[in-house]
């Protein structure tokens with residue numbers, strides 16, 4: 497089992513991922529909510545089972561914002577870093593931003609999702625599959 501540590505910008509929210517479910521669970525999300533929440537063209541998520549995810553003494557600084565009826569986004573109240581996503585559509589999962597892990601090299605991204613709402617000012621030149629919002633089984637996040 498491998499353990500991956502991560503944190504927000506200031507370090508008050510720290511977390512651990514145990515034994516990542518592997519090679520098929522990372523995506524670049526181009527939905528409008530991710531763009532606004534993170535101030536970025538897209539957000540790269542590691543989609544993990546919550547049983548593999550734990551917070552390390554972070555309860556004081558972690559806050560959850562309900563971005564839709566189904567979805568919640570976790571962020572650090574001290575520095576504002578946005579790091580987590582949970583949805584009632586995937587009740588047993590916690591999605592974590594890959595950029596907030598301290599060690600990222602083992603994680604390969606499998607696809608772009610919500611590609612139809614991508615930012616016009618970024619050119620995507622990789623060969624990954626590009627899935628549209630309508631292809632998302634659970635489009636609560638858009």
Ligand SMILES: [Zn+2]
Pocket residue numbers: 504505506507508509557572573574575576577
């Ligand atoms: Zn912080």
Ligand SMILES: [Zn+2]
Pocket residue numbers: 525526527528529530531610637
């Ligand atoms: Zn998104």
